[in-house]
Amino acid sequence: MVGAGPVGLFSAYFAHLHGLKVALLESLPELGGQPAALYPNKVIQDIPVFRDIKSFELTEKLCSNLSDDTDIYRNYKVENIIFDNSHFIINDDLISKTILITTGNGAFKPKAFPLAVPDNIESKISYFVKNPQDYQDKQVAVLGGGDSALDWALELSQYAKVSLIHRRNQFRGLESNVEKVKKNPKVSVLTPYLPADLTENSGRCELSLKKVGTDETNSFIFDNLIVAYGFRANNRFIKKWGIELENDLIKVDRKMETSVKGIFAAGDSVGYEGRVPIIGIGFGEAQIAITSIMQTIFPDKQLTIHSTSI
Ligand SMILES: Cc1cc2nc3c(=O)[nH]c(=O)nc-3n(C[C@H](O)[C@H](O)[C@H](O)COP(=O)(O)OP(=O)(O)OC[C@H]3O[C@@H](n4cnc5c(N)ncnc54)[C@H](O)[C@@H]3O)c2cc1C
Known part of the structure; x- marks a missing residue:
């Protein structure tokens, strides 16, 4: 085999x-x-x-x-x-x-985060979640709209405050998980947003998001980013x-x-x-x-x- x-x-x-x-x-x-x-x-x-x-x-x-x-x-x-x-x-x-x-x-091989990442916050960007407990009490952004993104948002919400960021209003993942995410008070859904810039702010990640189809940008501070754009x-x-x-x-x-x-x-x-x-x-x-x-x-x-x- x-x-x-x-x-x-x-x-x-x-x-x-x-x-x-x-x-x-x-x-x-x-x-x-x-x-x-x-x-x-x-x-x-x-x-x-x-x-x-x-x-x-x-x-x-x-x-x-x-x-x-x-x-x-x-x-x-x-x-x-x-x-x-x-x-x-x-x-x-x-x-x-x-x-x-x-x-x-x-x-x-995971699809890469599309922005330049400052060296001192490189360790805050992950493509896999091995131990959700490592994110206890953190502010975490999960980027993506498929099954992995939904799964990780739900799993991490048991330990952390999660923002699920996706470029579309619709998710591609399992319908029942989409519903669970929407009802989960520990997950904020941020759509339709695309990451526009990432900088370091007191050792944390300041992520600027651009609302798709508009000129509006909003900045958020996270302890960690989980990139779930899928795999090649x-x-x-x-x-x-x-x-x-x-x-x-x-x-x-x-x-x-x-x-x-x-x-x-x-x-x-x-x-x-x-x-x-x-x-x-x-x-x-x-x-x-x-x-x-x-x-x-x-x-x-x-x-x-x-x-x-x-
Ligand atoms: C986030 C996520 C959630 C999922 N949720 C579910 C779910 O709820 N229910 C469900 O049924 N499915 C789910 N799936 C899909 C499921 O994981 C896959 O269908 C399943 O893993 C496929 O099994 P596999 O053994 O064919 O391949 P894989 O699990 O991909 O295993 C293939 C193995 O082959 C090894 N390999 C590759 N090339 C070589 C080589 N040349 N030499 C030696 N070894 C090699 C790899 O290292 C790997 O260990 C999910 C997938 C993802 C990504």
């Missing part, structure tokens, strides 16, 4: 359940992908079975389900895959009969492996097989009409992909479909 986000972790568990030997390859030092790295404290409400579960708990559960004989490679970025006779060679040092790509958005996906390295992409996402057939026979893909790295980038969908795709991998490796075997029969 290339990538140990939620889909890679579940795939490794499911593959082991079906008797496959698994190596899990992850470029980051930590397992868990986006939920672990980008929103560990968020309460997820749309994972089947769990009515709600914090992201870090989901990661813990997925990791604890891994079998002891799963080979886990951390800090291991897959750069090259070549096909040699009957197997694939990964980075010139690992050999596998089939590969499942679960690289999600690839190596994610980088999965283009996959093209080097000879795999066909469409809009930077991997094309798969109904068996979750890519354009290269023997290489399968599941999760957010995959694109097809109607796909929604959420974890539950990736889990289902992982089950299809592992079943297809079983059929590829053991074409003559009568497959066991239900875990109750294994």
